Amino acid sequence: MTFGGSVVSFSELQQHNKPDDCWISLYGHVYDVSEFLKQHPGGARRILKYAGNDATKGFGMTHSERYMERYLQKDWYKGEVELAPEKISKEAGKRKKIADKEPKRKDKKRSTFKETFKEKGKTVEKPKLGYILSLGDFEAVAMNVLPEEIRAYISSGSDDEITVRENRKALGRIFFRPRCLVDVSRNTIDTNILGQHSKLPFLISPIAGSEMVSQEGDISISKVAGEHGIIPVIPKNDSSSISNSDQPVFYQYSFDTEEAIIRAPEIVSNIQRKYPNIKALFVSVDNDCAGNLEKLRKYESKVGKDPQGLQPGDINRPSYAPTWRDLLRLKTSTDIPIILKGLQREEDIVKAARLGFDGALISNHGGRQVDCSRSSIEILYNAKKQMKEKNVSADGFELFVEGGFRRGSDIVKALCLGAKPALGRSILYSGVYGEAGVNKALYIMEQDINRVMKLLGANSVSDLNEDFLDCESLNFKATLTDQLYNENYMPLPGPKGRRGN
Template identity: 30%
Template structure:
């Protein structure tokens, strides 16, 4: 691409050119037929705006607060693994970009930089994402290291008792890189002659017995607030409130786990209504435009998390690329708010969007 990208999606093509096929396929791919992967993005196109006119929009305020921490816009960095496969500086570059944009980064359990390296790279609010390992002591050690390093919340990914079937990784025999966070705890080296070595490692490490009762165990090893990532139903949203978590992230793991689950934007409102304002609901999955951010906020999310676009920005242009991705989405959100007649994030309400269900109801 001869010119500077003008939107987030153009970073994906640059990343494809920059990365080895194995790594690009790992970041970009989804589970099985990749229906949910595609639907996460396409479902946004079926939501229409209902803008207001003749509103004084000379001053737009994008700032918001998550768990008491103020951020410059409702756009956060989702937990994504192994950033050094995309760029030599890895998660440190991503953390610096997020800090420059005055937003929250959720560091992945599968980070290729250590919890400590990221914490010391810049001054910012950060959360730490955790998978629960079969050896609970390993997860406990990492959670406690994150707490000592000043991370402000724990994000429990709950939709991965086993890794989803990612066929590109199987064909490419995706490697399982050494993860520095696990040094002295366990080896991530896997001997496997066929298929994805990463999947072989993950399925040997992830604890399939993890259940709602284990939230009490997680609370017992940390004083940090806990958010659950991977909620897609009203029933699970109610359970999350009942076990006392601090927040929910509506997510289908970017279409990388169970294929043919709904796009996250299509179930967001159901989860928000079930929660009833008792805890914050965040959103993850398919964000590629500032218009997407607005739609998620209108349907009840307090903020969105972006995953693949961050990776593509990192692969294409390092720290600068990540910063530009966040800035592009923020600038597009500001324009969308202006043209819809919303002067602050708090003014973005359900009345500004029309979903497919609304259209069907109007025909009855």
């Protein structure tokens, strides 16, 4: 996008501060985003709190600058804002001066974070990558070096974040029953996922916030995943460099409006044209409204305060949530396998199998939707039991599960229960080291899974089953302490007032 031309005074910018007339300033550039409010994945409220003002810091907290080129149309650009030091952020003014001296080059790569990070006057150095031994170590580094607002965005769960912690604790309530005196010298961990060969027995979930951790975001994660023989799951509205290639991909999509679900066959056809080798479509079904990310909003208030005070989550986003009938129509309109992402009841999983869907991804959205939901691994265990009791065949119906996975042992537990696991946040944190970090994270998991399977006496993923597990404690909410996880946990803050004299 070419900048320059007319100058918008700050007083004029301030006049456009309503939902039907909403202007914002980003890095010194002014846009009319009135039309974009309904399309914004995070809801209109997040933009409206900056209406008629500078949104640079709030935008930069969750997006890289390339999002501007992707989402903001050329005819929305109104001009360059006339700097008002008291109103326009120092960051916006600084970036505008740099832009005046050096024109923006699309081919120039810019790293979001350096080897050292400054926050609150302190300099934090990342340890060398060679000192990282687990995915928990990546999380510990990320919690030290990322800005506070970004840490809050990535780590937040809904309400009191009970489900966030329960996802992790439940995995610790499942124990192994190793077999001994088994020849495991030819052990392998590759498998098939939805008919596609995968060198590693898990997926990498679409991850919100990847571009806050690494400049390349989802692009670098998809690239490294492909190099490790993992089929990437491309997120909705992605900017992946692997479109129109021969690489097999899965795609994740959410239908947020009634118009979108009506146009579902057309939307899927467009996805197929962009990704001709798409092998499955993961459709989100757990977004009836936004979860109450209380911790995130409390930290957001430090960036740009809502003049009306902090508000609960937006219960009117999205404007429409699909039903069983809608997704059955979608299923009959395409040959692409449909996986329902976000089911949380055993009965719904059984129903999906009986209706002929191709699979289900059991997920509580990382604890970001309904707090006090059960852990994903517990739902998986009970769903498998119910499918057996009701004689529901698993042939042609694949189960996936995400939530809390940090170790190779967690992956193997899910595989024993008959589901392919998906990693999300734990891979995202490795992005603080860029592509090298993601590569190291996947190497750690590969070694971890191999080690656990050998110690269990399993030669292949197909050997794994419930006989290797003791799940008697799973449904009892006893708590086992995961010290590293507890140290990494970012607590929910309380409101802070000024201390009196």
